[in-house]
Amino acid sequence: MKPKITAFEIKNLDLPLISFVVKSPDLTLLKSELSQKLADMPDFFSGEPAVIDLTALHDEDLPELDLAGIKALLGTYHLQPWAIKSHQQQFIEMGQQLGLPEISAFLPSTTHSKKEAQKHFNAAELEASRAPHPQNEKIIDIKELVQEVPAEKSPTMIITKPLRSGQHIYARGGDLVILAMVNAGAEVMADGHIHVYAPLRGKAIAGARGDATARIFTSCLEAELLSIAGIYRTSDNALPKDVQGQSAQIFLEEDKLVMRKLD
Numbered sequence: 505m506k507p508k509i510t511a512f513e514i515k516n517l518d519l520p521l522i523s524f525v526v527k528s529p530d531l532t533l534l535k536s537e538l539s540q541k542l543a544d545m546p547d548f549f550s551g552e553p554a555v556i557d558l559t560a561l562h563d564e565d566l567p568e569l570d571l572a573g574i575k576a577l578l579g580t581y582h583l584q585p586w587a588i589k590s591h592q593q594q595f596i597e598m599g600q601q602l603g604l605p606e607i608s609a610f611l612p613s614t615t616h617s618k619k620e621a622q623k624h625f626n627a628a629e630l631e632a633s634r635a636p637h638p639q640n641e642k643i644i645d646i647k648e649l650v651q652e653v654p655a656e657k658s659p660t661m662i663i664t665k666p667l668r669s670g671q672h673i674y675a676r677g678g679d680l681v682i683l684a685m686v687n688a689g690a691e692v693m694a695d696g697h698i699h700v701y702a703p704l705r706g707k708a709i710a711g712a713r714g715d716a717t718a719r720i721f722t723s724c725l726e727a728e729l730l731s732i733a734g735i736y737r738t739s740d741n742a743l744p745k746d747v748q749g750q751s752a753q754i755f756l757e758e759d760k761l762v763m764r765k766l767d
Contacts, residue, residue, distance in 0.1 A: 523589070524578060525557040529568040535577060542581055554583040555607050556599075558590040571598050667692065667706065674712070688728055697721070709736075710754075720754040725763070732756050 528534065556574060575585045587607040588599035596606045661675035663682045669689025673680065680694035683701050690706035692698060696718055698710045703724035711718030711733040718732055725747050728739045735756060742748075744763055751766040 522552050522554045522583065523557050524554050524583065524585070525560060526574065527560045529561060529565040529570070531570045531573045531577070534574065538577065538581065551582055551584055554578060554585050556585050556588045556604065558588055558592070558595050561590075561592070561595070563592060563594070566592075566594050569595070569598070571595075571604075572602055575602060575604070661694070663692075666702075669706075694718070707731075708754075711756075716756050718755075721752075721766070723751045724749060725752040725754075730754050730761060730763075732761060735759060735761055737761050 526534070556571070556578070558569075558571075561569065571588075578585050585604060588595065588604045589607045590596050590599070599606065660679045660681055661673070663673060663680070664684060666684040667673065667682070667686045667690035669687055672691045673682075673693065675694035675696070675698075677695050679696040679699070680692055681699045681701075682692060685702045686692055686700055686704050686706045686708070688705045691709070692700070692706065693709040693712045695711065695713045695715060698708050698718075698720045700708070700720075700722040702722075703726055704720075704722040705726045705728065707729040708720050708722075708727055709729075709731040710720045714733050716733040720730060720732065725743060726749060727743070730737050732754065733756060747763045747765050752763055753766055754761060754763050756762070
């Protein structure tokens with residue numbers, strides 16, 4: 505007799521999320537700043553689930569808040585909003601109308617002590633959010649946008665052929681090793697480190713899911729764009745002469761990209 509096979513299973517799922525922290529309800533300003541930060545990295549997010557965090561907004565921001573517009577805007581950058589975070593009931597109801605539940609409904613709170621701790625935390629966070637914020641405040645801190653999230657470790661991806669303009673390679677959950685040229689117009693991404701044992705002339709994005717310890721290594725640095733954990737530099741700023749065309753490593757130091765020649 506064949507063993508009985510169940511038709512389904514129910515399991516807990518640890519889902520990595522990106523938090524998009526909205527600090528102004530001005531959709532036009534949001535579009536402008538997102539364009540400035542991510543226009544050179546259109547595939548920075550690849551269908552990542554996201555929480556729209558509205559805790560920095562106030563009740564008086566409600567008339568100007570276009571949550572549907574924000575949801576659609578994130579979709580253009582390959583982010584998939586599926587929940588919101590807010591202390592204001594009006595914002596929560598607005599999210600529910602768009603099929604976006606409040607994230608706290610999914611957070612574990614199995615004991616009374618945990619509930620009390622969360623209650624005090626929310627109260628303190630709400631009080632901080634009520635502080636006055638200038639209209640011209642920077643909307644998106646890239647470090648808040650790209651938060652480090654747990655990712656299952658994957659084997660190192662190894663590429664042996666040159667990458668042509670328009671090609672895109674992403675090593676999800678691991679490092680990327682490339683043994684051939686990355687031509688201008690090509691884009692390489694990794695959640696971990698990137699090693700290019702050839703000229704790097706395209707775009708290189710390491711620590712794509714927020715790992716600030718990730719590094720980029722290349723035997724010939726001529727990149728159009730370099731990025732680690734959301735901090736990036738484009739060809740608009742010329743590479744330092746001591747590393748241009750040289751073997752180099754790129755890493756973060758005090759939230760700044762540092763480029764050093766490899767001896």
